[in-house]
Amino acid sequence: MPSSTHDPHALRARWVAWRNRVLASRSFQRWASRTPIVRRIARKRAGDLFDLVAGFAYSQALLATVESGLLDLLAEHPQDLTSIARETGLGEAAASRLVRAAAALDLAEEVSPGRWMLGQHGAALRGNMGAQAMIRHHRLLYRDLAEPLDLLRADRRCGTSLSEYWNYPAQDHDGAAAYSALMAASxxxxxxxxxxxxxxxxxxxxxxxxxxxxxxxxxxxxxxxxxxxxxxxxxxxxxxxxxxxxxxxxxxxxxxxxxxxxxxxxxxxxxxxxxxxxxxxxxxxxxxxxxxxxxxxxxxxxxxxxxxxxxxxxxxxxxxxxxxxxxxxxxxxxxxxxxxxxxxxxxxxxxxxxxxxxxxxxxxxxxxxxxx
Ligand SMILES: C[S@@+](CC[C@H](N)C(=O)[O-])C[C@H]1O[C@@H](n2cnc3c(N)ncnc32)[C@H](O)[C@@H]1O
Structure with missing residues (x-):
């Protein structure tokens, strides 16, 4: 249907449709990745998009970093893989995988070859008990979002891990204490x-x-x-x-x-x-x-x-x-x-x-x- 000339939003919609066709085209993407001035923008936008794609894995690396005790372990002194493995209870290969994932997310930093301390995000997170409590709590959200479309299609009155957790009137003393502590932390x-x-x-x-x-x-x-x-x-x-x-x-x-x-x-x-x-x-x-x-x-x-x-x-x-x-x-x-x-x-x-x-x-x- 042709858009009405009186619709003040029609011009914007036409521009967005044109822009999106260009951005989706492989030839434009190839051109942008090679052309000096736009290359930096293209790289940044591609990075942002892949962060969206991989975000759920980043969040789980974050949970493993918090739960393993890495934030305290790396706080004051550089640690090598042997001590990271011993203190986190992981094998050396797994400890290496975790600390490298943490470094990629700026939670850790390799200060000399094979020796690690906290990165800048890691240092800020260590001082933020509220954020750490939320990261642990996100297990429930992660479970509920495993099939996001199923969740969106379901009747909202159907039980979920989070609806059970936040069932204010029905919670017993311990349940209320748990959610109150989580709230108080932030x-x-x-x-x-x-x-x-x-x-x-x-x-x-x-x-x-x-x-x-x-x-x-x-x-x-x-x-x-x-x-x-x-x-x-x-x-x-x-x-x-x-x-x-x-x-x-x-x-x-x-x-x-x-x-x-x-x-x-x-x-x-x-x-x-x-x-x-x-x-x-x-x-x-x-x-x-x-x-x-x-x-x-x-x-x-x-x-x-x-x-x-x-x-x-x-x-x-x-x-x-x-x-x-x-x-x-x-x-x-x-x-x-x-x-x-x-x-x-x-x-x-x-x-x-x-x-x-x-x-x-x-x-x-x-x-x-x-x-x-
Ligand atoms: C999300 S928490 C927020 C707590 C606090 N205001 C904060 O920001 O940390 C919601 C609070 O509302 C209380 N609440 C929920 N339903 C209630 C109701 N029907 N009557 C009184 N309090 C209620 C809960 O017990 C809980 O303490």
Whole structure:
């Protein structure tokens, strides 16, 4: 069908179709790989494409690097293959294969022939326990994504490894402790980004809804010393928050409330509520109910801060739709939303308006604030 001259997108679509025909042609690819000025671009794009092709193997090499103890072993002193094999429990040939794969991914570096230390990615990863916890946790996602089209075709209510893991209301004490520990391991990065982007000190009291074991509240307590604090979570989760709050010396400052945020009213008395990595777990209808419950709990002038990875934000790269999109699909509910989608759900739920927060590392979290 000829494209309409009134369609403002028709010109772009024609250009994309032409460009893609050129890029797919073997003769263009051969020409580009030999021609001096475009050769570098062609090489970079070919490398990027092959990284996509091989990415699942890179992720498994990463898991083996973390699980084998290589990150600690290579941290301080160069190690030869004999010691790497001994410490990781691998044969020398396998140890060599692993450390070379790690070096190819910048996790390790051969500092002199046959002697290895951490590479730059390896050093950064060693200091990031949250990322290491996620790498281990990805076993479940890897299992669920083994046949990605089967997963996409299946009814989302069918059980998966991830839906079982994140079955919040049905988890027992140990299951809730496991997912709360995983969340807490990565919370420091999230809380740091949000505390830099939003001044909680302007408020009198902050309630973190779905606050788990209180890692976000503990981080905000340090940066806003006069703020009163509260956590709201399911009973079998919130009971695990007490010891961490106590050992941080915050038991007089942090109130722990228990309940189901889809059924029970939220406590009053807080002029700020935070939702950290909550909405993206849920489909639109339950999110609207939760947002309406939060709006009811806030006094005039109160605010809601939403923090989670969001799509369509500059700087998130493929993480949001390429990673969280599939992760949340495998989990059986929720989706990554862009700030405007969350803001518009908040206004439908009764908030007056919203604005985006400027977060330095949006790949970890983005943020919006909603006004009553
Ligand atoms: C993905 S975790 C996020 C935890 C924490 N906000 C963070 O970012 O680390 C979701 C949290 O929401 C809580 N949650 C899930 N469903 C809930 C419900 N119906 N009522 C209350 N809390 C709930 C879970 O127990 C869990 O602590």
């Amino acid at each position: 919370q420091e990065m999230v809380a740091g980004q949000i505390a830099d982007a939003y001044d909680f000190g302007r408020h009198h009291a902050l309630l973190d809804v779905g606050g788990g074991h209180g890692a976000f509240i503990r981080a905000i307590a340090a940066s806003s010393p006069s703020l009163e604090l509260g956590i709201f979570d399911l009973p079998h989760v919130a009971e695990g928050a007490g010891p961490a709050i106590k050992s941080a010396g915050l038991d007089r400052r942090v109130a722990i409330h228990t309940g189901d945020f889809f059924r029970d009213p939220l406590p009053a008395g807080y002029d700020c509520i935070s939702l950290v990595r909550i909405l993206h777990d849920h489909d639109d209808e339950p999110c609207l109910r939760l947002l309406a419950a939060i709006r009811r709990a806030l006094p005039p002038g109160g605010r809601l801060v939403v923090a989670e990875p969001m799509s369509g934000v500059r700087g998130t790269g493929p993480m949001s739709d390429g990673y969280f999109g599939l992760y949340l699909w495998a989990m059986g509910s929720g989706r990554p939303r862009n700030p405007a989608e969350i803001g518009s759900m908040a206004t439908r739920a009764g908030f007056a308006n919203w604005k985006g927060l400027s977060v330095a590392q949006p790949v970890i979290t983005s943020g919006i604030v909603c006004f009553t």
